[in-house]
Amino acid sequence: MNHRTKLLATKPQSIRSLAHLAGDLRRTVAARLMREFGVRVPPPLIRRVLDEAVEVAQETGFPNLFFPALAEEKARLVFASLDDHHHPFDHSSRSLQTAA
Incomplete structure (x- = not known):
């Protein structure tokens, strides 16, 4: 075992020393x-997605594990919703075209 490995093995890290990882994770996911x-998707909506994903992830007991997947799922839902709003008549116009 080299000196660095020995130091890491003998000094357990506190939760506070790992807190910066949550911020890094949020920035990476963002x-x-x-x-x-x-x-x-406008940046304010992406920030809202991130905030909501953090809230839901906190409830799981394993927030850093679930946060990335929750954020991506919420972003996809927002994206799909915005896409539907930009093409509200596409579905009906297709059905009208096939009916004609």
Whole structure:
């Protein structure tokens, strides 16, 4: 065992020393969602998605585990909702075209 490994093995890290990881996780997920959905979903909505995902993830007991998946799922729902609102008549116009 080298010196660094020995130090890591003998000094357990407190929860507070790992708190910065939650902030890093949020920034990483936010950046990924902005890349994927930022063209169609405004940044304020993405921030809202992130806030809501954090709230739900906190209830699980394993927030850092579930947060990324919850945020992505919420972002996809918002994206789909916005897409539906931009094409509200597409479904009916298709049915009218096939009926004609």
